[in-house]
Every structure is written in C-alpha cells, then in structure tokens.
Amino acid sequence: MDKKEYLKSVDLLNLWAKAYYKDDAPIATDEEYDELYHRVLEFERANPSEISMFSPTKRVGGEVSEGFIKADHIERMWSMEDIFDEAELVAWLNRGDKLGQKFAIQPKFDGASLNLLYENGELKRAITRGNGITGEDVTTNARVIQNIPMKITYGGKIEIRGEVVISKSDFDDINLARMQRGETQLANPRNAASGSLRQLDSKITASRRLQFRPWGYGAQNLGLKNYSEIMEFIYSLGFEREEFFKICLNLEEIKTAYSELLNLRENKPFMMDGMVVRVDNVAFSNELGYTEKFPKFMVAYKFPAIEKTTRLVDVALQVGRSGVVTPVGVLDEVNIDGVKVKSATLHNFDEIKRLGVMKGDFISIIRSGDVIPKITGVFKERRSGSETPIERPHNCPVCGTMLLDEGVFIKCQNLECKARVINSLIHYASKRCLNIDGLGEAIVNQLFEAGFINKIADIYRLGANELSSLEGFKDKKISNLLNAINIARTPNLHSFITGLGIEHIGEVAAKKIARQFGDKWLELSYEELMSIDGFGDAMAESYVEFMQVNRENLAELLYFVTPKFEKFEVKQSDISGKTFVITGTLSKGRDEFKAILEAHGAKVSGSVSKKTDFVLAGSEAGSKLDKARELGVRVISEEELMEML
Ligand SMILES: [Zn+2]
Known part of the structure; x- marks a missing residue:
C-alpha cells in the first residue's frame, strides 16, 4: 500500500463506517471492513509519520445520530x-x-x-x-x-x-x-x-x-x-x-x-x-x-466470517418439477468459512424487485449452516453504470413454451417439459423419497437422453439390456442399480407419496396421510384430508386433484410398486393427547423429541397458546418461554419429560 492508496482506503473505511453506524444500512461486509482496516493499520505501523488524522484507527466506532437525546x-x-x-x-x-x-x-x-x-x-x-x-x-x-x-x-x-x-x-x-x-x-x-x-x-x-x-x-x-x-x-x-x-x-x-x-x-x-x-x-x-x-x-x-461480499454475475433460471421457474444468482466464486459458494437463491421475481438488484451488482451474501446462501444486501452505491436489469422471463428457458405469470410465481405449464420430467424423476429417486441408490441427477439425465425413461413407471422397466448400451455402465454398476430399483418396489407408503411430488405435500404431510389412512390413501376425499391436523385448503385440493388427474399413471405405477402400509401404534402414557411446544437448546435435536412425544400420543405444536399443555424448554429458550409464563402454561425440562413417560 502506498500513501495514495492509504488515503483512499481511509476515505473508503469512513464511508463504510458511516453507512454502518449512522444509517444502519451497511454497504460493505464486516469482513471487507476488517481486512481493509488491517491493511491501513499495517501501513500506519510502518509509516507512523504519515498517519491521517481522519484514520478510523484513531476513532472509536459509532457516531451519535439525530433523533434521540x-x-x-x-x-x-x-x-x-x-x-x-x-x-x-x-x-x-x-x-x-x-x-x-x-x-x-x-x-x-x-x-x-x-x-x-x-x-x-x-x-x-x-x-x-x-x-x-x-x-x-x-x-x-x-x-x-x-x-x-x-x-x-x-x-x-x-x-x-x-x-x-x-x-x-x-x-x-x-x-x-x-x-x-x-x-x-x-x-x-x-x-x-x-x-x-x-x-x-x-x-x-x-x-x-x-x-x-x-x-x-x-x-x-x-x-x-x-x-x-x-x-x-x-x-x-x-x-x-x-x-x-x-x-x-x-x-x-x-x-x-x-x-x-x-x-x-x-x-x-x-x-x-x-x-x-x-x-x-x-x-x-x-x-x-x-x-x-x-x-x-x-x-x-x-470467528471466520459467514457474510461476504461478491458480485452477481448473472441470473440462471431453473424449472422445478412443478414447473415453477426459480431465478438463481450466479456469483463470482467466494469462499465462506471453507465452502466455495458460486450461487445464491433469489427466491422469485418479486424478491428481485424488492431487492432492486441488477446484474453486475456488488452484493453481500450470508451462508449459515447448511442453508442455501442468501443475498442479504445490494450495494447500490458501488454501481459503475454497467449493471443491467433482470427481466422477467416470458418463455420457458428449457422447452420454450409461453410461461404463466401468476405474480409471485412464474410457471411452465407444459407437462412434458424436459426440466419438469427430469426433476420429478430425480425427486422420486432421491434419499428422502424412494432412495434409489445410483439413480442421481447425472444418470437420470443420461437415461432420459437415451429415451429409456419418460415417466416414473419407466424406471421399473429398465433391464440389463438397456443399461449395458449406455456409456460407463459395466456389469457391477448395472447389477447395483437394478438391485436398488428392485428394493424400491416395496417402499414405505409415506416415502412413496412424498416421491410422487404432489404440490404442497411434503414428507411431513405424506407421513400424516400414511399413518392416519393407510390403505385408503388413494381414495381420500377433501373432507377427510382437511380432518388431518395441520392440513389446509391448498394441500387438500392439490392432493385430490393430483389423484384425479394422474389416475392412469398411478395405476400403471402401482403395477410395479407395492407400498408398505405403516401401522402406527401409540404407547399410552400420561402425556397422550396433550399438546407440547418445544423451545430452546436440548441435548438432542428437536425432531428427536418430537418423535418421542408423538410415539407417546402427544401432539407437537409450533407456537404457544392457551391450548398448550406443556412447554418443553431447553437452555436459552426465548419468546416462547416468555409466552408460556405469561399464559401460565406449565414449563418442563428434559428430565421432567423423561419421568412422565
Ligand atoms: Zn418448460
């Protein structure tokens, strides 16, 4: 760093600090600030006579803003x-x-x-x-x-x-x-x-x-x-x-x-x-x-920074199995806490409008845990004029069909759209659903391109003849895949329902259907579905419609697949029929406690109300604990719960 660069850096740091402290609207990440601050400090240590009186190293962070005494x-x-x-x-x-x-x-x-x-x-x-x-x-x-x-x-x-x-x-x-x-x-x-x-x-x-x-x-x-x-x-x-x-x-x-x-x-x-x-x-x-x-x-x-600055280079459009077109930000690759990040979700086009983001913008992104990196800010002050707006698409980027623009969601309605077909096959074979080992994204694409699979039932028609004609398929790989497909002929019912990819029906909803209705799952009415705890209009309608529209496809698929019905036996205990809310940090994950409670006939709810019987609270419980105290709901610890079972 020379003198000129030093003075420029001092100005830049002051600008960033003002945006951060005064306006509560940062235009740089902490990490960038710290890094530049360190370089300024190094220059000052080497050149003590050159230190600027405006240097942020001479000032304590934070300024007082107008509006408060x-x-x-x-x-x-x-x-x-x-x-x-x-x-x-x-x-x-x-x-x-x-x-x-x-x-x-x-x-x-x-x-x-x-x-x-x-x-x-x-x-x-x-x-x-x-x-x-x-x-x-x-x-x-x-x-x-x-x-x-x-x-x-x-x-x-x-x-x-x-x-x-x-x-x-x-x-x-x-x-x-x-x-x-x-x-x-x-x-x-x-x-x-x-x-x-x-x-x-x-x-x-x-x-x-x-x-x-x-x-x-x-x-x-x-x-x-x-x-x-x-x-x-x-x-x-x-x-x-x-x-x-x-x-x-x-x-x-x-x-x-x-x-x-x-x-x-x-x-x-x-x-x-x-x-x-x-x-x-x-x-x-x-x-x-x-x-x-x-x-x-x-x-x-x-700690290593989890929020970093990078540049939005482009916006890619992904077409999901339901046809929804999702914009994904393509980024200049950046390393966050040891993970290389080169894309971030933009959710939908309304979100792009709200963010006011353009192609070429400097943005801050945050990556925390295993969540998809999220854009947290757009540094509009750093624009050079070469940024370009992000347009709403009118045609499917995969099949070219005119898109249905519903406001928040933009959809490709072509049921045979390659993206929709391939993504529904990938979903069906994925871990959370039928868990067909060896049938991942690349292989599904390969099989689709070769014309061997166009719908889910085709998976079960695959044989050694078809597979051996494909590049990279040797005996071992072929028999492994055919074995995995064979196992997937008798899946648990809830995995199978999840695998069908019915809109609004995820794993949790599929489990509830499987447990409550078992072998009646194909014939459920709107009213029956609405009687399930946590089901709403959109879920019930979507399920009923799916079963009607796909009657033939399902019949064909059920020729190959025999789902196992899951009998759900509940142990009777003091907590059967009671409603619990879980909060704070516990010795095991919340899902595990939820499973324990449900296996004993209790219900688990997300928010505390007068209907809540118990709040299971770990350490550092927050607003839910306050609410429980306010309403006089009984709060118990892990140990107390174990005694009740
Ligand atoms: Zn399409």
Missing part, C-alpha cells in the same frame, strides 16, 4: 480489539505479562451494545454505545425488552452492559411476516437488533422480540476482585445467564474453548461473531489499562 456514559464504553488467528492470540497473551493470569471466556454475540444504569434498585437509563463516551438515550425502548429487569434488589449505582440481540428464529419469523406484507427484508439479525433498538416508536421495538445478554459493567462499587464474580452477581440480579462462561488458565485451554464455541455456532439461538477473552482479575486489568482505542485486558477472538 444524547447521554453520557458514566464510565467510557470501550470497544474491543479484534484478533483473527492463533498467532495474534499468542502475541496478545505475551503482551503486558499476562501469563499466569486467569482468563474469563464468553461468546461475543452479534447485536447492538447497550449500557443500563441502575440506581436505588431501578432502571434509570439505557444508552447505546455511540462513540463510547456519548450515546443515544433509548430508555423507553429498553423498557419494552422483556428480559431487562425494571427493578433489581441491589440499591447501589451500577452500569450493566450487554448486547441486545434477536434470535435467529425470531429474525426469520419477522422477515417472513415482512415478506408477506410486501416489505423489504431486514439484512441480518445484528442490523435488525440495532435498528429495532433505535426506533423512535417503542411499539415497533416491542414487536421485534429483542433480548438482552449482559457481558460486562461500567461504573460499579461492588468491591469484588474478579470479573467472573461481578458477572455472577449481575446474573443473580435476574439477568440472563450465559451458559458458555469459562475460566481458562493458558493458551491451550483458550484454544480448546474457542473450538468448542465455534462448534456451537450453528446451534446457538443467537448469531455469534467470536469469543471474548479477558483477564479475570480486576486490579490487574486496571493496571494493564487502555490504548487510545481499546482496553488492553480484553480481546475479541473472531
């Missing part, structure tokens, strides 16, 4: 130094004679920092971080956050600091509701938390299901020796306790804690962007003191 923190609210790898961790540990100290470890949640001032046992004031000295007074909004106590049993003056966060599931719920109302999507849980906290109308804040997770303190006079003791005291006042709170004695233990926490990343209900490491001893921390920007006694050991 400004208020000062009693003790400065520092931000933290970020470190990104083990070498930086070792360097930090070696600085200032920290060896031999105890280190307190906890997650760094990705939200908005908030400082709560309590006096005479009451919440006096809540201030955002702002520039660390002055923030915005958001007391009215803090009062609507359910797990911020209005009163505490301690009468002294104390500043309690923490992160305001939105759980990932609440965030998805909010965005789904916004999508249904035709509103723009919130970019990510952090921006949603920060934006919600700074609403001028606290009714909006209340609707966003914010939660407060304490991580520290400012002014206090408790006379306790260690940070961990102070946090223990804060938890005892009624604040949410952090389960992942450890004391580490050395580098090895810190490294172990880091990988443990990183493994929990997907399962934690809140987004985390790293782990905080801090010296536990308060007196020694004070001795270490501060740089002009950061405390020297604590550091944020960041």
